[in-house]
Amino acid sequence: MLLLQVIVGGLLLGAIYALFSSGLTLIWGMMNFINFAHGEFVMLGMYVALLVVVWLGGGPAVFGFAAAFALFVLGVAVYLSLIRHVLRGPMIAQILSTFGLALLLRYTAFWIFSANFVSLPQTSLSGTVNISGILMPVPQLVAGLVAIMLTVGLHLLLTKTTVGSKLLAVSEDRNAAMLMGIRPDRMQALAWGLSAGAAGIAGALMATAYPWSPSVGETFGLTAFVVVALGGFGSVPGALYAGLIVGLIQAISAFWLGPIYKDIVVYALFVALLWLRPQGLMGKA
Amino acid sequence: MKSLTAAGPAALLLAAGLLSYPVVFSDPYYLDIGVTFLLAAISASAWNVVGGYAGQVSVGHSMFFGIGAYAPLLFYTLFKWPPMVGIPVGIAVSVALAVVIGVPTFRLTGHYFSMATIAVAELIRIFFGTWNLVGAAIGLQGPATARGWWDLTFRSELPYYYIFLAVLALLLYFTFAVERRRFGYYLRAIKAGERASRSLGVPVQQTKIKALIFSAAFTSVAGSLYSIKTGFIDPESGFGILVSVQMVIIAALGGAGTLFGPLVGALILIPLQTATNTWFGGGGSGLTYILYGGIIVVIARFEPGGVFELWDRIVPRRWRRKYAA
Amino acid sequence: MLLEAQAVTKAFDSFRAVSDADIAVEEGEIVGLIGPNGAGKSTFFNCLAGDMVPTAGRIAFAGEDVTRASPEAHARIGVGRTFQVPATFEDMSVLDNVMVGAYLRHPHRNDAREHARRIIELTGLKGQMDQWARSLGTPGRKRLEIARVLATSPRLMLLDESLAGLTPTELQEAIALVRTIHEMGVTIVIVEHIMEVIMTLTKRVLVFNQGHVIASGKPEDVVKDEAVIEAYLGRGQHIRRERRQ
Numbered sequence: 001m002l003l004l005q006v007i008v009g010g011l012l013l014g015a016i017y018a019l020f021s022s023g024l025t026l027i028w029g030m031m032n033f034i035n036f037a038h039g040e041f042v043m044l045g046m047y048v049a050l051l052v053v054v055w056l057g058g059g060p061a062v063f064g065f066a067a068a069f070a071l072f073v074l075g076v077a078v079y080l081s082l083i084r085h086v087l088r089g090p091m092i093a094q095i096l097s098t099f100g101l102a103l104l105l106r107y108t109a110f111w112i113f114s115a116n117f118v119s120l121p122q123t124s125l126s127g128t129v130n131i132s133g134i135l136m137p138v139p140q141l142v143a144g145l146v147a148i149m150l151t152v153g154l155h156l157l158l159t160k161t162t163v164g165s166k167l168l169a170v171s172e173d174r175n176a177a178m179l180m181g182i183r184p185d186r187m188q189a190l191a192w193g194l195s196a197g198a199a200g201i202a203g204a205l206m207a208t209a210y211p212w213s214p215s216v217g218e219t220f221g222l223t224a225f226v227v228v229a230l231g232g233f234g235s236v237p238g239a240l241y242a243g244l245i246v247g248l249i250q251a252i253s254a255f256w257l258g259p260i261y262k263d264i265v266v267y268a269l270f271v272a273l274l275w276l277r278p279q280g281l282m283g284k285a
Numbered sequence: 286m287k288s289l290t291a292a293g294p295a296a297l298l299l300a301a302g303l304l305s306y307p308v309v310f311s312d313p314y315y316l317d318i319g320v321t322f323l324l325a326a327i328s329a330s331a332w333n334v335v336g337g338y339a340g341q342v343s344v345g346h347s348m349f350f351g352i353g354a355y356a357p358l359l360f361y362t363l364f365k366w367p368p369m370v371g372i373p374v375g376i377a378v379s380v381a382l383a384v385v386i387g388v389p390t391f392r393l394t395g396h397y398f399s400m401a402t403i404a405v406a407e408l409i410r411i412f413f414g415t416w417n418l419v420g421a422a423i424g425l426q427g428p429a430t431a432r433g434w435w436d437l438t439f440r441s442e443l444p445y446y447y448i449f450l451a452v453l454a455l456l457l458y459f460t461f462a463v464e465r466r467r468f469g470y471y472l473r474a475i476k477a478g479e480r481a482s483r484s485l486g487v488p489v490q491q492t493k494i495k496a497l498i499f500s501a502a503f504t505s506v507a508g509s510l511y512s513i514k515t516g517f518i519d520p521e522s523g524f525g526i527l528v529s530v531q532m533v534i535i536a537a538l539g540g541a542g543t544l545f546g547p548l549v550g551a552l553i554l555i556p557l558q559t560a561t562n563t564w565f566g567g568g569g570s571g572l573t574y575i576l577y578g579g580i581i582v583v584i585a586r587f588e589p590g591g592v593f594e595l596w597d598r599i600v601p602r603r604w605r606r607k608y609a610a
Numbered sequence: 611m612l613l614e615a616q617a618v619t620k621a622f623d624s625f626r627a628v629s630d631a632d633i634a635v636e637e638g639e640i641v642g643l644i645g646p647n648g649a650g651k652s653t654f655f656n657c658l659a660g661d662m663v664p665t666a667g668r669i670a671f672a673g674e675d676v677t678r679a680s681p682e683a684h685a686r687i688g689v690g691r692t693f694q695v696p697a698t699f700e701d702m703s704v705l706d707n708v709m710v711g712a713y714l715r716h717p718h719r720n721d722a723r724e725h726a727r728r729i730i731e732l733t734g735l736k737g738q739m740d741q742w743a744r745s746l747g748t749p750g751r752k753r754l755e756i757a758r759v760l761a762t763s764p765r766l767m768l769l770d771e772s773l774a775g776l777t778p779t780e781l782q783e784a785i786a787l788v789r790t791i792h793e794m795g796v797t798i799v800i801v802e803h804i805m806e807v808i809m810t811l812t813k814r815v816l817v818f819n820q821g822h823v824i825a826s827g828k829p830e831d832v833v834k835d836e837a838v839i840e841a842y843l844g845r846g847q848h849i850r851r852e853r854r855q
Contacts (some may be wrong), residue, residue: 034396035402036344080588089394090476092541093589096533100581103530107574192360218526220409225400260415267408274389274401465712467722474710477699483761484693485658486685486714 005134006255007248012136012144013210014247014279020146020202020220021227022154022239029234030171030191031087034096035101037078041223044110045071045203046212053120060123060142060208067204068197075196079189102221105153105212109214139209147205148240154198155236167191171234219263226270229278290323300454316442323449324511324554328528328536329547330456331503332479336533337541340476342399346404346532349379349501351523353508355413358425358518365437368427369493372509379505380498387494395572403526410524422443424519427512437513440528443513449568453545456503461544463499472496476542503534534577537584549592611670612637612797613658613689613766618667619759620653627653628664629821633799636764640788640798642808642829645818646842652694652770654818658799659691659768660692671766683760685714690764692772694801696751698758699712700744704735707743708753711761726761733757733787741852749780767791769800773807805833817841 024038035041035157045067052063078101086093125138158164169177170187177184206212227246231238253265300495306319328350333409336342356378357371386405390398414422431438439445471492474482512518522528531554539550561573588595613635620628628650635641645651654661658669660681669677671687679687699707708726716722730739730768733753738746743754752772759767772782781804789809793797802808808815808829815832819841825832832838 025303028396032394032398082582085588086585089338089585090589092336095344095396095399095587096537096581096589097585099344099533100578100583100585103574103578104582105578107571107578111571111575136363156316208416218407220406225404229400252442260411264408264411264415267411269403270404271401272418274397276392278389278397317676351792399620407748466719467717470706470710473702476699480661481693481697482680482710483681484661484681484691484760485711487710488682511629584801 001133003255005136008134008136009140010242010248010251011058012140012247013251014244015144015147015151016202016206016243017223017247018228018240018243019151019205020199021157021224021231021243022151022236023198023202024155024224025228025231025236026158026191026198027195028228031166031188033083033087034098034225035195036095036221037105038098038195038199038224039219040073040102040105040109040201040217041042041074042203042206042220043214043217044074044105045114045200046207046216047109047203048200049204049207050118053097053123060125060204062200063207064204066072068201071200071203072197073195074200075192075194076189078196079192082219083187084188087101096232102217104244106214106217115213115215115216116209117213120207123208125208127182134202137209143209145201149200150201151236151240151243154194157194160238163190174212214249216264221248222263223266226266226273229270229273295320299545302334303325303450304573307443313442317370317510318448318555318559320445322516322551323446323453324507324514325531325535325552326548327449327453327456328507328532329539329551330453330460330505331397331500332470332532333500333536333547334460334463334503335500337543337546338472338476339465339493339496340393340489341497342533343402343497343529344399344533345402345404345526346500346504347526347528348382348402348406348409349504349530350508350511350528351406351409351413351458351518352507353518354512354518354523355419355508356450356505356510358427358512358516359419361427362420367437368513369437371436372506375505375509379501381492383497383501384494388490391493391497398608402528406524406526406529408437408582413524414520420519421521423460424517424522425512427516427605429516436441436570438516441524442514445510449510452506457548459499464544464577468492468562473542473569489579493502530577530581534581534584536591537589538580538591540591542590543593546591546593547596553592555594561570578594611635613669613671613799615658615669616667619656619670620658620662621665621810626821630781631667631818631821631823633650633658634821635797637765637801638795639708639799640792640800640812641801641812642812642815643801643818644803644808644815644832645824648774649756649841650821651818653821655691655768655770655799655801659689661691669809672675685762685764688763688765689768690759690766692752692755692770694770696748696755698743698754699745699750701741701742703742704746704754705730705739707725707760708735708757711735711758714762715800729757729761732790734758734783737761749776749784751782752776756787756791760796764796766797766799769798769801769802771801773800773802 020042024035027033027035047065048067048070052058052066082097086097125142126137127138129138129141158168166182167187167190169182170184174184223246227239227242230243230245249269250262250266254262307316310316332343332346353375356375357368360366360371362369382478389403413419419425428436428438471487475489475492476488479489496601508523535550535554537549538554539548540546558573561576611634615633617832618628619626629737631654643651653662657664660679661685663678668675671689674687677798678781697717705726708729712722712726716725720759729737733756735753746754756772773781776784783844785807788798813827815826815829816823817832817838824837
């Protein structure tokens with residue numbers, strides 16, 4: 001029974017991993033680019049949620065939307081001011097650009113918020129539910145379910161809407177897309193906005209259920225790498241399955257081996273993937 | 286990137302300056318800065334071989350540094366052997382790790398390699414923090430007092446200064462030798478275009494791995510020198526991300542892919558770091574890293590070639606010919 | 611037979627870029643490969659050069675099976691290629707670019723440099739020897755690519771539209787260069803759109819369309835072939851003829 005609870009808890013957290021990782025995989029699929037600051041986007045989403053609650057006293061819908069919006073804007077801004085230029089440059093510029101950004105965001109957050117762990121004051125979502133013997137804290141349950149819905153929503157946006165097909169067109173063949181009147185630059189900026197927005201709202205969702213500090217960005221960033229590598233670069237459905245799997249593995253490792261091992265196992269999984277199946281679960285060899 | 290060989294006279298001047306520094310600035314405070322500078326220059330120059338010349342950007346090089354740092358103190362702690370026995374062992378383990386990481390990731394795109402380096406460095410850091418054999422979160426210590434010269438435990442920093450200087454000179458010499466030979470050309474070709482390199486017969490995979498091995502070995506030595514000098518190591522100071530960051534920013538700032546770029550970068554950054562740590566006081570380390578992050582972003586956005594490239598662009602051609610080799 | 615490819619097919623998922631293509635090149639020939647855009651020429655070329663592994667078929671060079679050989683292995687056994695979009699080493703000098711090629715057969719720096727210098731003279735790049743590759747225009751880059759691959763002392767050179775985008779004068783110079791290389795004993799397979807190049811340089815031509823080889827023979831015969839004309843004109847294309855001098 002306890003194991004079942006651990007499993008469900010892991011899957012719910014994994015759903016949030018899936019949400020923010022789908023943003024990372026979107027960027028990879030479109031531009032062959034890894035955002036080393038993606039974890040920091042999640043972390044910032046958490047703090048936006050906190051600030052909205054503290055200053056405006058809003059509920060989950062309010063701070064969720066605020067986090068998504070704020071990070072969307074940040075994502076677009078980062079693309080326009082930085083990414084767009086380094087895409088055409090040497091590899092070192094590409095890697096260092098977001099790596100440096102990650103440091104900048106992380107340590108600025110440390111400076112502003114200090115290294116203490118914080119959590120959101122109680123919201124309307126509180127308490128625990130009992131589903132056939134499994135005790136689930138409401139925030140975690142809601143966060144996980146909303147995360148799954150949003151990830152699926154992102155996938156639908158990409159595959160079923162006009163905007164989505166434009167985004168995919170640019171990632172398939174930039175030149176052909178241009179010839180069809182699509183502006184790659186705009187689409188790429190939009191993708192960055194969506195990616196960061198997904199991270200932001202994932203952060204807000206996580207903030208409702210788990211405490212955090214500026215240090216979590218680093219861990220989330222790496223987790224996102226693992227999820228994206230496992231699920232296949234560029235695949236949002238892959239990110240969903242992989243996110244759930246990673247959340248599950250993490251929870252079970254913590255349960256059986258001890259809490260310190262939860263990250264070790266995930267990173268070790270990444271290293272194993274490199275050797276055995278770098279294209280991920282859903283990628284092509 | 287500019288001509289490979291450094292201006293002869295400038296290099297001699299630099300050598301003279303480095304050799305005589307401790308004589309001129311004999312105060313322990315300045316000596317310490319000098320030693321820190323040399324260590325940073327060694328690490329960054331080692332990173333430069335794979336990250337600068339070959340263009341394979343490792344952001345987790347601390348893994349090699351940490352292994353090199355733990356090995357000497359581990360041998361001392363376990364068997365009471367002189368720490369320097371650990372130096373070759375550190376190199377061997379680092380080289381093995383380099384192969385383990387390089388072989389699968391170098392076949393894929395550059396981003397994959399970078400991601401892998403971060404993940405592995407973190408993995409090792411966390412793992413060492415739980416492993417009692419290596420002191421877990423507390424870490425390891427070296428000899429408190431020297432039992433003989435072989436412990437390399439000196440009261441003054443002066444012997445360290447010259448040992449580190451010798452290692453730096455050796456590393457730069459090897460890098461210079463590599464630059465002039467086929468291996469060096471192949472490294473630069475890989476950075477400039479992998480597909481074209483392959484079509485010309487460059488053994489891309491092999492060359493990258495050799496570069497990583499060379500880099501890992503010297504980074505490991507830098508780590509060993511660090512822990513021998515400090516007499517202490519823990520997961521954060523060995524494998525922390527800031528160790529990796531410092532190597533990268535110093536090399537990139539001065540000019541990744543140039544022989545003296547890392548040296549120049551260290552000349553700029555180490556005094557800067559010392560100054561900001563003093564000004565910003567206790568909370569300084571946070572602000573220092575905000576600054577680092579900002580510098581890295583600026584370099585990436587405006588001048589990925591660092592100071593050397595900047596020099597190339599602003600200094601008029603006439604002047605440059607005067608100073609070129 | 612220096613180069614022999616049989617029933618080469620290259621498919622990307624369900625799309626067959628190349629279907630059942632054959633080619634046989636004797637040592638010392640210059641063979642042309644023409645066809646409309648998207649006909650599969652470049653994909654076929656990439657298979658011949660080792661850049662792509664065919665889905666089916668067999669490719670042999672000097673009797674050795676090279677179907678799955680890497681681009682590096684191809685270079686070593688004597689197959690060199692240029693790229694449709696020049697892939698010169700921008701951040702290296704012209705001399706250094708050619709030296710990278712020269713190092714394949716000349717492991718020592720001085721030998722490599724001497725060989726590179728000779729190639730640079732031969733290809734008319736002497737004046738730009740110390741310039742950065744990125745400072746060359748497109749014609750210069752194309753010439754540099756040729757020089758660079760020539761420095762690997764290939765037996766067979768695969769030229770991928772290396773003469774495109776040149777002015778009439780440059781074109782004549784380039785044609786002369788290819789002829790010189792051929793006279794040095796290098797076998798050449800050339801992909802081109804410019805009919806003048808095909809007519810003057812090649813003795814034999816293969817025509818690609820939609821992944822298949824639809825005609826082969828002497829250039830003057832092939833351009834009169836019904837299927838070839840339909841392939842070009844039927845798709846709204848026309849055979850380009852360079853202005854006669």
